Amino acid sequence: MLGKTPEFLRWALAHACALKDFPKWTDPNRTERHLRAIRVYQNAVNQDRVLNGVAVEPIQDASVDVAEVLGFRVHDVFEFYGDPEAVSKTCEVCPANAMKMLDSSAWVGCFGMMPVNEVALPDLVGELPNGSVDMRELLQQVLKEDSELVERIYEAFDKTSPSWYGLWISRTPSLKQRAIQLEVVEAVLQRTPCTVSAAWDAFHRGLRLSVEQNIPLHVQLVPEAETDGVYWFVDSHCGRCGAIASSEKHTGTQCLVCKNEGRPRQPQRRFVRGKRPYWKMTRFLGEDGAREFLNEYKQHKGWDHVTVR
Ligand SMILES: [Zn+2]
Ligand SMILES: [Zn+2]
Ligand SMILES: [Zn+2]
Known part of the structure; x- marks a missing residue:
């Protein structure tokens, strides 16, 4: 196994716009799949990795193998969304663009993944922070000292042990529930021993x-998993609360975290997300085209030390 992915919350604000033109557009997983490429593109622009309408993966080596370099045509990625200007217009004024407050030029800021316990992971490195903070434990600490919050949680959510899981059983929490979730997240973030990461x-x-704007939130707890770089393996877990069905947490017929009766979900295996929209440059430019492009890119970057092979 290459590494672990932490438990995380996938989230998306369900605000309809021209970019959400796909089936089940409120689903956080689909939102991420459909719109992630826009973020990948913006990242490349911010790092000056786009030239003549082609984005290039970050290059660190002094020797570049034409056959191996990854990139994508900006036009291909934006075919589904119009063009960068259209996206910019849509997202600039979007009330659901949460990233805008962190980076005023950010597009598609209406979805994300928040790690619950932090570990480095190959598939998501760079997007999820490193460290060792466990929100589930921090919440238990918060609740020990705040009995009123405990009561509000019990009143609005199903009781679970630990309390964290009950908060996310509903995939479309009500406004009242979201207000309590916000209170919880703020209390927990105040206790994190490290700086609050971008994902949080x-x-x-x-x-x-x-x-504040009463925009519906769709949220989904994704259990921790392991990956070998190709597949992603999720252990048997409770289909209701998402807790891993370890022997301390599941009897085989009942989840001890949320008390749900029934067998846990079978272990699952999925392909990791991979590098989309990046793919081999030779596939869309041909070998000569890719070599020519990379030499030009090298000049553009002022990289005298880099050889294109
Ligand atoms: Zn430049
Ligand atoms: Zn939007
Ligand atoms: Zn459960």
Whole structure:
């Protein structure tokens, strides 16, 4: 196994716009699949990796193998969304753009993934922070000292142990529930021993927008998993609360976290997301085209030390 992915919350604000023109557009997983390429593109622009309408993956080596370099045509990625200007217009004024408060030029800021316990992971490195913070434990600490919050949680959510899981059983929490979730996230973030990472900050802001502007939030707890770089393996887990069905947490017929009766979900295996929209440059430019492009890119970057092979 290459690494672990932490438990995380996938979230998306369900605000309809021209970019959400796909089936089940409120689903956080689909939102991410459909709109992630826009973020990948913006990232490339911010890092000056786009030249003549082609984006190139970050290059670190002094020797570049034409056959191996990944990139994508900006036009191909934007075919589904119009063009960068159209996206910019849509997202600039979007009330659900939570990332805008962190970076005023950010597009598609209406979805994200928030790690619950942080570990580095190959598929998502760079998007999820490193460290060792466990929100489930921090919440238990918060609740020990705040009996009123405990009561509000019990009143609005199904009781679970630990309390964290009950908060996310509903995939479309009500406004009242979101207000409590916001309170919880704020209390937990105050206790994190490290700086608040971008992924947490984004969720915090998204949640706050969903409360203040009353924009529906769709959220899904994804259990921790392991990956070998090709597949992603999720252990048997409770289909209701998402807790891993370890022997301490599941009897085989009942989840001890949420008390749901029934067998846990079977272990699952999925392909990791991979590098989309990046693919081999030779596939869309041909070998000569890719070599020519990379030499030009090298000049553009002023990289005298880099050889294109
Ligand atoms: Zn440049
Ligand atoms: Zn939007
Ligand atoms: Zn459960």
